[in-house]
Amino acid sequence: MDFLSILTPFFFTLVASGTVIGIIFGAIPGMTATMAVAVCLPLTYSLGLENGLALLLGLYVGGISGGLVPAILLNIPGTPSSIATTFDGYPMTQKGEGERALRIAVISSFIGGIISLAALYFFAPALADFAIKFSYVEKFLIIFFALTVMAALSSNMLVGIFSGVLGIFLSLIGAYDISRGGNGELRLVPEFLEYYLESGFSLLPVLIGIFGLATILIEAEDGMKDGKDLSSIKIGKGKRFDFSVFKGQFVNLIRSSGIGTFVGILPGVGGSAASILAYSQQKNFSKNPERFGKGEPSGIMASESANNGLTGGALVPLLSLGIPGDSTTAILIGAFTLQGIQVGPLFIGNNPVTWDAMIIAMLAANIVMLLVMIFAIRYIAKVVMIPKNILFPIILMMCVVGAYTINYGVMFDVWTLLIFGLFGYFAHKIGLEIAPFIIGFILGPSAEIYFVKSIESFGTLSIFFTKSWIAVLLWVLIGLSVWFSITIARKKKKDLVQNGQ
Amino acid sequence: MTGFFKTLATAAGFAAMVASPIIANAAELPSNVRLVIGSKSTGGDTYQNSAIVAEALSKKLDINVKVDAVGVSEAFKALDRDSRGTTLMMFHDGAYMGNLYGVRGYDNIFEKYNVGATVSINPGNAYLVAKDSPFRSMEDVFAAAAAGQRIRVAIQAGGVSEIGLSAMKNAAKIMYPGAEENIVAVNTGSQADKNQLLFDRQADVINGSVQANEQFTQLAQDDQKAMRFIWVTAREETIKQANPEGMGNTTSEELLGYTTPNVSVTIDGKKDFTFDKEFFFIFNKDMDPAIIETIDNALAEIYAEGKIQETQKNSFFIPNFLPSTEASAYLKDKSETIRKIISSISTK
Amino acid sequence: MSLESLLSVSIDFDTSHTVFPTITAVVLGILLVAILATRGRTILATVGSLPWWPAKIDHMRFFGTLVGTVLYFIAMPWVGDFYPNTGLGFYICSIPYLFAMSVLYLHQRDKRHLMIAGLNAVIAPSVVWYLLSELFNISLP
Structure with missing residues (x-):
């Protein structure tokens, strides 16, 4: 088939509608890009390969991008990969700069998407060859590197690290997953809960429990006073958006998009790590690290350009190794096999037309995402003006829907939501740090598999230092990350002392 | 707004559904x-x-x-x-x-x-080796095991992925008693992990599938990613029913070269083991x-x-x-x- | 003993599920001790000075949310079981839940506000149920 004959108005309509539906899915707390792609997958059978992919890629890009909306406006990450966006996005909303934060996030998302798309288009096979240099050992070190971020994100380092390790600990509850290479045995599960905790606590219910339900409980305890934060915010009361905010952010955007793309390429590392890594690197390199967490635009840029960087990155192993880079691309494989198309190292060469169509679809999806969101921001931002007594019950209901549907209908996931809602509430009371906790929880299972498997294969701890030059490089990065965290903490302490005097 | 009318219509249908919740006829689904x-x-x-x-x-x-x-x-x-x-x-x-x-x-x-x-x-259940591996067939694998070489086979524990390995060990035991000890499992997870173990040469044989691994078998030998089928566990009759084009560049005819009787993993010294x-x-x-x-x-x-x-x-x-x-x-x-x-x- | 032999460890696959949890538990324990050692006195002092029941809690709204949510979660699969695989458990239970929560959080319970809460409680679950369960065929309780 001729390449141009594929690019019909119908093709672009599908991309656009996919993107819009994806944004809506992403923007609803608890609904994810993965879910959007999963529910629309059956539709693609009748659409044919290229048109089907147009729809699905639109959903993918839209879904990842939509997550920034609730992260910024409600402090609830719409998808796990937008966690780092809450760190500075929500404080900006509290300052009345919600609309500005949204604009910054959308534009950064677009830049991340385009950079990763370029990487995909020009370097996919080379990147895949590089990615397979990462064995269990290097993947563990990447995870470990991402975990060191906990220190940088904590206000009190000791408590922060404790919270993070607690997150890892709780993520290990349940069976040691056979499908990831474990032996299927249970651990850390009390006998009377074995029936429920077979697969442990799922990430998404934990996430929306801690961010969604816990926030509502805290507000409820406070009496749901209208007139406090949310509804009192006059949109645009704070600084207005201006492109000058991007001045001097070139390095940040490139680095963050690059981190996103690269983490996307590594199968099994997990997309959420990307935005967290990018965020902490930006914080470490920043001249004013103390501003982070209080509404620093460059933090949003790092997080959002990284999580959209994932989109192109995760397609690299899919299209050049036949291996999905994240949970969403795992479903995309279904779209190919449904049409009888193999994905693997020969895909790009064998299917140049499909390959080009995919790139065009991704490009179009990114452009549609930018246009739609920029246009819609003014209206989306008004969400915060809805009275709490209407908004919060709806959020509660959507959290339930999200928790129930994430594993295709498991009621225990809904109870997980409540359990971690309460956990988040008490954590807030006793001063545990939520950000490191969540990072630990997300990365815990991967850290375990890669650590245990490395030792199973090599039988020595020294392998972590001697495996390859990549391992050594990663240790340097880990060392730098720790060193930065300590310096920042010291500086903060000194500032506090000075201010105290 | 048509969505609104659709919702109205659904609401009407919804009332009807609530009225008759329990299944009428037992024999019907x-x-x-x-x-x-x-x-x-x-x-x-x-x-x-x-x-x-x-x-x-x-x-x-x-x-x-x-x-x-x-x-x-x-x-x-x-x-x-x-x-x-x-x-x-x-x-x-x-x-x-x-x-x-x-x-x-x-x-x-x-x-x-x-x-x-x-x-x-x-x-599609299959076993593969790296293309530059000294093992070119299951016979080579058995012979090496008999000669005391340790053969690491990457699988996912406790299921379809492991049964081929069990059959290999069983066959080794029948042909060269004691050799089965030299065929060992490398327990891992997804297909990506199994492939990676082969790329790293941390496994000698991996479990895979015709669908997921066929393209890797088409790569040039000097490519780190190149693989070779050594065994497709399906019955001969099963593969014969597949479309003649097979999968990718490998025809059904070629796939038959990797099933019994061309590749023999014996079950009792007489019959070959097959698994669909x-x-x-x-x-x-x-x-x-x-x-x-x-x-x-x-x-x-x-x-x-x-x-x-x-x-x-x-x-x-x-x-x-x-x-x-x-x-x-x-x-x-x-x-x-x-x-x-x-x-x-x-x-x- | 050489460094290499000091670092060598072997993990048996059958017990490999306990390796990482053990390490994590030990690290967690060490961190807890460290926190208690460095800040134990402050923590004790804070805990000691706290009233046994925190003041200024809006009891009705806080416990109302909890009780309502627990009832909602219990009711959903129970109701849903009467209409299997239709998502109606979710639909039927969400309406009263949403209404109850909206009213609970309301400060001025006048006719207008109650109307809005009621309308919202009917419309929001209807839209969600229709879109997800009917249109996208997603499983709901």
Whole structure:
């Protein structure tokens, strides 16, 4: 088939509608890009390969991008990969700069998407060859590197690290997953809960429990006073958006998009790590690290350009190794096999037309995402003006829907939501740090598999230092990350002392 | 706004639904059926096979069949809770293998549930080596093991992925007693992990599939990623039913070169071991047998029409319909064969 | 003993599920001790000075949310079981839940506000149920 004959108005309509539906899915707390792609997958059978992919890629890009909306406006990450966006996005909303934060996030998302798309288009096979240099050992070190971020994100380092390790600990509850290479045995599960905790606590219910339900409980305890934060915010009361905010952010955007793309390429590392890594690197390199967490635009840029960087990155192993880079691309494989198309190292060469169509679809999806969101921001931002007594019950209901549907209908996931809602509430009371906790929880299972498997294969701890030059490089990065965290903490302490005097 | 009117219309339909909640006729399937599957992935072969069958059944019986990828333990739990026929399960041989391998949480499905009709086969279960590997065939592997070399085989524990390894060990034991000790498992997870172990040369042989690994076998030998099939576990007859084009650049004819009798992994010194990954229904033990009959009859009609076979073959699945009673006896038999292999190599 | 032999460890696959949890538990324990050692006195002092029941809690709204949510979660699968695989358990239970929560959080319970809460409680679950369960065929309780 001729390449141009594929690019019909119908093709672009599908991309656009996919993107819009994806944004809506992403923007609803608890609904994810993965879910959007999963529910629309059956539709693609009748659409044919290229048109089907147009729809699905639109959903993918839209879904990842939509997550920034609730992260910024409600402090609830719409998808796990937008966690780092809450760190500075929500404080900006509290300052009345919600609309500005949204604009910054959308534009950064677009830049991340385009950079990763370029990487995909020009370097996919080379990147895949590089990615397979990462064995269990290097993947563990990447995870470990991402975990060191906990220190940088904590206000009190000791408590922060404790919270993070607690997150890892709780993520290990349940069976040691056979499908990831474990032996299927249970651990850390009390006998009377074995029936429920077979697969442990799922990430998404934990996430929306801690961010969604816990926030509502805290507000409820406070009496749901209208007139406090949310509804009192006059949109645009704070600084207005201006492109000058991007001045001097070139390095940040490139680095963050690059981190996103690269983490996307590594199968099994997990997309959420990307935005967290990018965020902490930006914080470490920043001249004013103390501003982070209080509404620093460059933090949003790092997080959002990284999580959209994932989109192109995760397609690299899919299209050049036949291996999905994240949970969403795992479903995309279904779209190919449904049409009888193999994905693997020969895909790009064998299917140049499909390959080009995919790139065009991704490009179009990114452009549609930018246009739609920029246009819609003014209206989306008004969400915060809805009275709490209407908004919060709806959020509660959507959290339930999200928790129930994430594993295709498991009621225990809904109870997980409540359990971690309460956990988040008490954590807030006793001063545990939520950000490191969540990072630990997300990365815990991967850290375990890669650590245990490395030792199973090599039988020595020294392998972590001697495996390859990549391992050594990663240790340097880990060392730098720790060193930065300590310096920042010291500086903060000194500032506090000075201010105290 | 048309959505609003649609909602209104639905509300009217909704009132009607509330009025008649319980299923009218016992022999009929409920109007909303949930088909839970033993896999958490919606991109995998279990989901695809289930979706193909679910769609055909939906059309045939004019009901709504929805596939939910809840995973093994949740699928069995959902099935346990519901004997009304509103929850059915579909899975493959892994459903009883977990029990045979003693994996925690797997019951004997032949006792605890009713095993229903088989619908299809995924003929792609295969074992591969790196293209520059000194092993060019299973014979080389056995010979090396007999000579005392340690052969590491990357698999996922306790299921379809492990059975080929067990068969290899069993064959090694028969041909060169003691050699089975030299064939060892490298327990890992996804296909990506297995491939990676081969790329790193941390495994000598990996379990894979024709679908996922065929393209790697087409790469040049100097490519780190290049692989070579050494064994396709399917029966000869199964591969013969596949479309002649096979998969990718490998025709069915070429694939036959990797199955019995061209590749021999003996089961008892005379017969070769074969394994087809078959997909079948599992029902709640207390479910009305009339529902099973309804499903059997509907499937019989669907397969008689012949359209579903095309759909399955297009995705490299082999149609394989056996009504419930036959299927159950056949699978029980199959599981006994596998049980023997596992116990023969068990050192305990 | 050389460094290499000091670092060598072997993990048995059958017990490999306990390796990482053990390490994590030990690290967690060490961190807890460290926190208690460095800040134990402050923590004790804070805990000691706290009233046994925190003041200024809006009891009705806080516990109302909890009780309502627990009831909602219990009711959903129970109701849903009467209409299997239709998502109606979710639909039927969400309406009263949403209404109850909206009213609970309301400060001025006048006719207008109650009307809005009621309308919202009917419309929001209807839209969600219709879109997800009917249009996209997603499983709801």
